[in-house]
Amino acid sequence: MEYFKRRHQKFYHNTVPNRLKHIIVDSVCVASIAGLLIAIASMSFSAPKTASPLALDISLSDPLPKGGSQVEFSVQVKNTTLLSLNNLVLNVVLPEHFQLEMVDGVQATLLPEMKLDSLGPLASKKYTFTGAVYGEENSEQELHSTVEYDNGKEERLLKRARKTYTVGPSALELQSTFPSSAVYNQIVDGMLRIKNTSDRAQEHLVLSCALPQKTTYEYGTGITQEALSMDPLNANEEKNITLKVRFHDYSASSGTISCSLSRKEKDKIIAQGTTSTTISLVQPTVTLAIEKAQQNALQSGTEHQFSLLLQRREAVEVQKAGVLIEGATPERYFWNDTNTLTAHTLTFSIRIPSDGKKDAITLTPFAAYKSADGTPIDVEGKRFTFPLTTSISLNAFARYYTPEGDQIGRGPLPPQVGETTKYLIFVQPTDTIHTLFDVTVRSRLGHNVILSGAIPLDGQSLTSSDSSELVWSIARLPASTNVDAGGMVFHVSLTPDISMAGIAPLLVESLSISGTDEVTKKRVEYKSPPITTDLIFDTRASGKSHVEKQIPTTFDTTESL
Amino acid sequence: MIALLKITLLGALLLALPGTAHTLHIDAGKSIQPPQFIRTANYFLRAGYDLRREDYDRLASFDLLVLPMEAGSYNTDFFAYARSHNPNIIILAYVPCRSINIRDLDDGAQIRKRMKAGIHPNWYLMDSRGNHVSAWPGTLPINITTPWNEYLPTFIHEVVYGAGLWDGIFYDEFQDDMTYLNQGDVDIDRDGSPDPRPLHMKLWQEGNIRLLQKTRELMPNAIILTNGSSKHEYQVYTNGRMFENFPTPWEGHGQWIDTIRSYFRLFQEVSSPQVFFINGTTRNTGNYTDYKSMRFGLTSTLLGDGYFGFDFGDTNHGQLWQYDEFNTTLGKPSGTAHKIEHQQRMPILHTSIAPGVWMRDYQKGAVFVNSTSQAQRISLDEDYEKLRGAQDPVHNNGSIVSSLTLDSQDGIILLRPLKKIIGAFFPNGSFARVFDKYGTAKRNGFFAYEDRFRGSTKLMEFKDSDGLSGTVQVDKNGIRILDTTGIEKKKIYPFGESWPYDINIGAGRLTNNGPLTLAVGPEYPTSTPKSFRRSPSTLKLYALPELALIDELKPLGATYTGSLRVAIGRFSKNGDASLVVTQGQGSLPDVRMYTRQGKLIGVFSAYNKSFHGGISIATGDIDGNGVDEIITGPSSKAPAHIRVFDAKSKPLSPGFLALDIANKKGVQVAATDLDGDGKAEILVMTNHVFTAVTSNE
Structure with a gap:
């Protein structure tokens, strides 16, 4: 009462007539006291039915995280009351395509139990989850959380919160550069550019390329197998990788090479970049074949002459040619004398080993020439296999x-x-x-x-x-x-x-x-x-293979006249 | 009378002997060649303009013809034509024996007019009121009991048979009586009343006998046929009869059994040579595609030794219908007909002639007849090959069967499958396809092989008219002659014992009466270097059986060192043979013809000059005209395009493909008469049997 008096005193004394002053003061005092009483009463009767004593918020460091990038979720629980809240249990459900890495700065791959026990009046608690986002670009992901608490009346109540976000483009970029056309059996040089567009390192990377049928990886390529494990890419780092292939399918008019760069965590693809290139295939200007000079059999311990046939569809200069030999000696023949290489036929001899261990010899011709526009082209001819032991x-x-x-x-x-x-x-x-x-x-x-x-x-x-x-x-x-x-x-x-x-x-x-x-x-x-x-x-x-039961015969040679 | 009685008694005595061919007049002037079947006949009652020049060929192809007697006047040239094309043909003059055709008496031949002029008015057949009895329109029946029975044979002998064109007489209307005419009112004894039937028959039959006696007396060498009575008393004067409209309706009860019984019986009763004509018809429907009726009649005929023809019917005899079966060569019969009962053959003597399944074996096949009213299934005791027919390809489908189902009242002619090649060289184990001159597959192809010789060796089995028989084998570098038991009789090495290459060989007679000769040439593989070849290439001629060298020729000159392939052919009926020579692979496709002495007669190209795969050559008379044709086939690197040329190198057709067009391995050709029909078949043989059976279908 006195507080109110003093507070309003100035007002009271300066403006309000005395008689009225008494009334006003008295009224104010009475209202204040009533209000206080009401407030106290309402506090005694504070019930969930109308407002939660807890506030639960989720925040995200990046609302549009790139696939494979690192994000941070924060889940904060705040006691908005003047009373302590006990037995609180916080649940957090991370997004489906989220790879947890840390919780509150501590490495973790699994969510720990988050038991708050109690939260004092107006106190709050925050948890931070750090990890990698993945999933399809533009897919929606969701993190949600709940907190359970007692309402003081032996009831458990629940507070919920959720946060959604959209997965952005992959943090891994993959681009390929190949010629638009290639010659059958020509070695095709390609380049793959990989880049980490996120601000954190990408690890556990696997680069793979699917080739069409009858297409092979070639020596000298950065990729020697279908799937290659890569070193981590630092944030914003990019690298170039060579890829050499050779198309062998003469029946195909084009070939498509599809590559992917993936970050995998426990068989989950966290981030992925893909690229696909279709290359038109043309007959080589220079085709290669091998002929055996004589019809005699290939006998162990004997020498035999063969010919490498260079057939040119256009007037091109063959710069080198050769034959890889398996199963006989020498292992390889090579010509690079341009005068010699003007010939249609190059002869060479091989010797069949005497030990008789091999059942066949294989000859693989190759050559290199420049196309009309000066592009160097490598071609390889069909492999010729000559069995040393007959089949039957x-x-x-x-x-x-x-x-x-x-x-x-x-x-x-x-x-x-x-x-x-x-x-x-x-x-x-x-x-x-x-x-x-x-x-x-x-x-x-x-x-x-x-x-x-x-x-x-x-x-x-x-x-x-x-x-x-x-x-x-x-x-x-x-x-x-x-x-x-x-x-x-x-x-x-x-x-x-x-x-x-x-x-x-x-x-x-x-x-x-x-x-x-x-x-x-x-x-x-x-x-x-x-x-x-x-x-x-x-x-x-046709159709007369199955045995039939004998057709019954009727035979009557007699009849009455 | 006494003489007649003696003759009659003698005839009776002869008739009493079972199984005897009774002959009062033996050694008839027309000798029937050793029977070769099928024998065809034609009851062709057309003459003058109706016997057209363009039909001569077809008409002459029949073995027995009955022509109107007027043909001897109108169509005189036909007789010479027919006999030149078919020397064994029998041509009989058609003579109605108890009537005269009074239509067109003033025809150009004037025969009937002259005949009529000599007929006494009393000779005509009258009824009891003295009126002429009518039978066929335009004809006047004559009483055979009158002197007509002497007048007619005399007239025929002088006017018809005496022209020297005919082999005999065919008496139509030869019946046992005339009581069926005019409802029985026939007065043959001119007593003004219809004759009692027994008397009528007795008198009429006596008149028939007199007619036949007189005919035989005047024309002892003529073939005399009647149409038709099977009465025993007549047969001894005849050589046979015709059964018209088979089964003849007026023979017994008109059933098959009645005609066949008479057919078999009369064969034993007539004079030699026996000539029986079974005339099948469409019963005046004109349905010439009634193949079943035709077959029934034909196969029934083949149960005996008769002749068969098929025509319109008794209202119109005069067609030139030909049937696939007519061209079949069965050869000689191997015995008599048998009835099959319970799958067993029953000799005819041990069973009565009754409806059933009947068969008869021939050298080259068999015939079967089902005279029952039901279809019958027959198990054959060996494989037979059906004919290949275009008219009834369902019945004659060329298949090889070991059993068959035969329809009621039907018959079938079956051939024995070909297994051997005689008279031409063939590679042992090769597959042979058989064609006629048109390139039509004539018989089922077969593997030609002799077990006792190795595969691919060239063989020729020969049986010639000199009685010489055996096998010639080209055995690597030599030629062997083996007898029929396989014993080697002679061996020669034409090019020396060290000859490492193949030998080409052909066979034939260089002269009409000369010995069987082998013509031998070298065959070099294409890759043989010239330095390895013998210069010059020589053709050698060896005479069987001693393989005596009779000549050596260098047909392509002194510098030629290539292969020589040779055949021997006769390209004129009376001249010597020629040598037909081709070169081997790598050479032009030229065919050269030389005299027997090696003088070049001519050269022609059998194929396009771009073809260098080599030619297989053969000669043979494929059309039966007595002159050989030349047959060629590519021996490598081309489809089996077979060509046929005459002696003047004129191709007889564009040729034909003997194997699937994808088969380019080459063939060998030969020509020999496999079926005994007087025409050589074209044989196309391949050793590349795997290619032959795996080429595209």
């Missing part, structure tokens, strides 16, 4: 008709139970590059199948024939991939029993060939798939 396979099939329609089989088609159908079996060795001697062809016929004749072809003889196995001997089988080199033709007769009705039975159960390579003296062999009555090459017999 069998071309084996059955027929009932020839392609011209002559019937070479006999009996019902499709086969019938109890009736005999004859097929002609053709067996021919193929894919031999060397002469073979001491060749044996073995065949086991199917169930209910017998040999019913062999047609004599040049060079082979049926040396054994019993119910279990047929054996042909060929003293010498000339090397040839020609379909008429050697072979056997024989008749088989199938008489199906009732158990074979409805199926396409085996005519030849097994067929194999073995022989000794005359050059390498190695024994080679091959097993052919079985042959059934499904005559896959005989279109006239």
Whole structure:
């Protein structure tokens, strides 16, 4: 009361008439006292229903953080009351694409328990979370927090807060520079520029490039494998990396190289930059091929002459050419004399090792020339492989008709139970590059199948024939991939029993060939798939493979006159 | 009478002997060649303008013709033409034996007019009221019991047969009686009343016999056929009969069994040579594509040794219809017909002739007839090849079968599949395709091989008219002759024992009566250096069987050192043979013809001059005219384009592709008569069997 008196005294004394002064003062005093009482009463009855005693705020150091950049979140809890608040529990849910690095300046990868216990009147507590933001550019991320508290009436209440932000562009930039067109088999020089656009270092970087089919990384490139682990990039640092490739797919008119630079943390991509370049492919002006000078076999311990063929589609100067050799000596031939390189054909000799360890030699030609506009171009020819030991396979099939329609089989088609159908079996060795001697062809016929004749072809003889196995001997089988080199033709007769009705039975159960390579003296062999009555090459017999039950016969030669 | 009685008694005695061909008049002037089947016939009742010059060829292709007797006047040139093209043809004059055609009596031939002039009015067939009896329009029936039965044979002998154009007489209207005419009112004894049937028949048949007797007496060497009675008493005077409208409706009950029984029986009763004509018809429908009816008649005929023809019907005989089956050569029959019962062959003597499935074997095939009323499935005792027919390709589809289903009242001709090549060289184990001169695949292709010889070796099996037979083998550097048992009889080395290359060979006769000769030349691989070759390249001629060297020729001169490929061909009917020579791979595609002495006759290019793959050469009479043609095929680096040339190098066609066009491995050609039809087939052979069976379909 006196306070109010004194405070208003000046006012009271200077302006208000005395009588009224008394009334005013008295009224003011009474109102003040009432107000105070009311305030005290309301404090006694302060309830959550209307206002939280806590304030919960989230702030972000950068509302548009770049993907991969470091940001700082702050979560502050403030007691806005004059009373202490106890048993407070703070929960923070970090954004999905946020890699936590520190909490309050202390390294942390996981959120610690944030138990506030109590907060005094008007006191506040702040937590700071530092980490890397990632995710797709323009994606929205959210951090939210809750704090639980007691309301003094044995109730737990919750205060929430949330903060969203948008992920900005990646902190990693990746750009590529390649020529717009390239020549098949030419070494294509490219450059990748990587840059960290953020203000903090980017670590755990992986650079990878996906190449089209039949495209290879080349020697001398900064990238020697599909995925390359990179050193960290400091803030705003950039680097250049060379990439050399070679396109081999002559059927393609273009090739696309797609690269990505990624920052990975525990299999999460924190930041990524990508680039893609499409290069048109053109035939090289200079194409390379290798020919063997003579038809004789490549024998161990012998020397053989080859030719490197340089074919020019335009008048260009070849500056160098060479052949990489694997499996023989020398390991490489190289020409750089421009006079020599004017020739169409460059001859060279190689020596096959005597140890017989290699099964093949590989020759890879290469050359370099300048295009019309002076651009240096490297090209590489197809790899030529010359086997030192022959392969062998069998071309084996059955027929009932020839392609011209002559019937070479006999009996019902499709086969019938109890009736005999004859097929002609053709067996021919193929894919031999060397002469073979001491060749044996073995065949086991199917169930209910017998040999019913062999047609004599040049060079082979049926040396054994019993119910279990047929054996042909060929003293010498000339090397040839020609379909008429050697072979056997024989008749088989199938008489199906009732158990074979409805199926396409085996005519030849097994067929194999073995022989000794005359050059390498190695024994080679091959097993052919079985042959059934499904005559896959005989279109006239198509659909007539499955055994039928015999067509019932009606036979009545008598009738009454 | 007594003489007649003697003859009759003698005839009766002969008739009593079972299985005997009864012949009163043996050794008829027209000898039938050893039977080769199929034998075709044509009942062609057209003459004058209706027998056109452009039809001569087709008409002459039949083995038996019945032509109107007027053809001897109107179409005289046909007879010479026919006999020159078909020396074995039988041409019979059609003579109605109991009527005269009175239409166009004033025709150019004047035969009927002259005949009519000699007919006594009393000879005509009258009814009981003395009126002429009518049969066919435009004809006057004649009473065969009158002296007509002597007048007619005499007239025919003097006016028709006497011209020397005919092989015999065909008596139409030869019936046992006339009681079917005029509702039975026929008065053959002129007593003014219809004859009782027994009397009528007795008198009429006696008149028939008299007619035949007189005919045989006047024309002992003529072939006499009737149409048609199967009465036993007539047969001894005839050589056979025609069964018209098969199965003949008026034969027995008109069933198949009735005609066939008579067909088989009469064959034993007539005089030699037996000539039977089964005339199938469309029953006057004109449906010439009734192939089933045609086959039924043809195959039934082939159960015996008769001739078969197919025409419109009894209202119109005069077509030139040809059928695929007619061109088939079955060769000689291998026995008599058999009935198949329960899949077993039943000899004819042990079963009565009854409806069923019948068959007969021939040298080159078999015929089957189903005379039942149901389709029948027949299991064959060996593989047979169906004909390749364009008219009924479903029935004649060229397939090789071991069983078949035959429709009711149908028949089929089957051939034995080809397995061997005789009379031409072939590479052992090669696949051979068979073509006619038009390039049509004539038979199913086959692998030609002899087990006892190695693959690819050149072989020729020969059987010639001198009785010489065996095998010629080109065995690496030499030539061997082996007998039929495989024993080597002779071996020579034409170019020396050290000859490392291949040998080309051809065979033929250099003169009409000369020995079978081999012509041999060298074959160098393309890569052979000139220094390795023998200079000059020589063609050597060796005569079988001793392989005696008869000549050495240098057809391309003293400096030529390349390959020589050779064939021997006869390009004129009476002259000596010529040598046909080509070079090997790497040379121009030229064909050179030389006399037997090596003098160049001519050169022509078989293919475009840019082709240097080498030519395979062969000769053979592929059209049966007695003169060879030249057949060529590329031996490498080109599709199998086969060409045929005559002796004057004129191509007979653009040629044909023998294998798939993608197959460019080359072929070898040959020509030989595989089926015995008198024409050589073109054989195209490939050793590249894997290419042959894997080329594009």
